[in-house]
Amino acid sequence: MDFNSLAADFENSLISMNKNKARSIFKTIEKFEDRIFFIENSVVPALRKIGECWESGETSLAQVYMSGKICEEIIGDFSHEAGMRPAAKPKIGIATLEDHHCLGKRIVSSVVRSAGYHLTDFGHGISALELSKAASEDKTEILLVSVLMLHSALKISELKKFLAASGAKTRIIAGGAPFIFDDSLWKNVGADASGRGAFDAVRLIKEQSERTDA
Template sequence: MTAETSRSAFDCSRRDDTLLWLMPVRREPADMEHTFSTEEIEQYQYVPVNSAQAYRDRMFFLLEEVNRVMDARDDLDRLIGNNPRSRMYDNHRNHAAFMATVFALNNYGMLLSVVPWVYRAYASQGFSYDYFPVHLRAWQKVLEENLPPDDAAPLKGIYGRLIASHETFIALSRETTFLEIPAGNSRREEATVRFLEAVLRGDSATSLTISSEQVAGAADLEDFYQWVVRPTMYRVGEMWERGEISVAKEHLASAVVNRILAAHYLDFVMKSDPTRGTVIVAASANEFHEIGARMVASAFELDGWNVEFLGADTPVEDLLEMVAEKRPFVLAVSATMPFNIEHVSRIIERVRALPVWVRPKIMIGGLAFRHLSDPSGLLGANGYAGDCAQAVDLVRKWSGEVIE
């Protein structure tokens, strides 16, 4: 997944607290809302801490071994639909990081919700459905050969359950429909159609003209991002997922949207004067979705905070260096893709190890956490914000303000 969308709530409206402050570009598929029964989830047995740690400790070695096993197959080109092998390697790397998180949290509802999307996304790019059980069996083989039996057995069991559910995942991936986004009103709907056409063409000038028609001042920013930018980017992602546009065109659309956000930032957000402390906002390492985090950063800035927005794919060491230099009151870290929860967890571990006089409050947010009942508690953060309004309110609460 490469492009993005976000919840836009510059005035921190409470009218829609179900939207997440860092969301992926493509429309949210209905399978992400599918609730698996307790019986289905309980078929995935608890993985002991030692097994989860063994997987995490040797993850990169195991990953290379899985790549080697897959590369040795005579039928690999058929399995991956003659795609470049780098695309398969990307999936394997993301799979390993995601499974490390699943094993550490023992959260199999999250696993079952994500797998159908993976089937659909890669099948739309030409991968055969036969690829998925072959890939999973490669993991079973590598785990058996490279981990102690007591550590490997529970992990292999989880992979076995995934393989046994192959036909179910195929059915879910094919039957999924996409959630509709309310049009708001006919004027916004017409603007959204025009904006989509412009960003897909890479036409920044027309995109800016359309946005300027919708945004006369800071008070209009929320509606524009909510009713124009968000559905536009969802549609772009859906088009990519269905193979209607290339990755390059998806990137082009995101780049145009970022230019529009920058223009409105200069016109309306940058003029606000900071009256509070410092907040650092960043997407985790390997997280390339940043539009939502950018919105949250702007919301903090409009609320009077001095904001350091670091953007996408922030390396842990660089982030820690910035924390030491800026001494922020809050560090807000976002992740959209579930396989990046592992990176967020590592950031939290490192920040919590800092001396207390340097250590900021840690806020997490993003679509990656939506299947966790208590994201901050599980990962050790100070709090979780599901949208821009919640993020602003949480920081105000931490600073001792009374929230109306």
């Protein structure tokens, strides 16, 4: 089986937002272990590449969003058929802090779930205090925080203080426009990491998970 050819065709199907073609390509892979290999070495890299192309202006936000949704559905169906469950660890949460836009959070959620993680969505327009309570009660280990405006990004420092006061050791990964414009902002507000796009989330989750376990 020519995995390189399949990977290229799969990536093109995502870029063209052709869900049926993407599904048919994945279904040509019959063995369980080959499907796992394809997910790890073709699906996730394809999503990352599409995200990088969006950052350079070569793909649209709609393509990024739909490619994530398509992969989320395909892998979700595969996991269900194989009796697999999303990774229970680390416990991951996501929310849009203060702001009411949801697109960024939806894209990140799709990508993270496509990588096999379970994700608790704490919603949007939520305050720092409300989010800290929800994350503490859920025993969230890694919290993905999306923001659109600078004033919302600055609220992460309050979120960090509320979490610390509750005794939670939740690690915060920040994302959104303010952190792209100022690549040192995440440090200034007390976040543990920040990504430029949705596809950084999976890598950062792995990194922060290793630090949590250490």
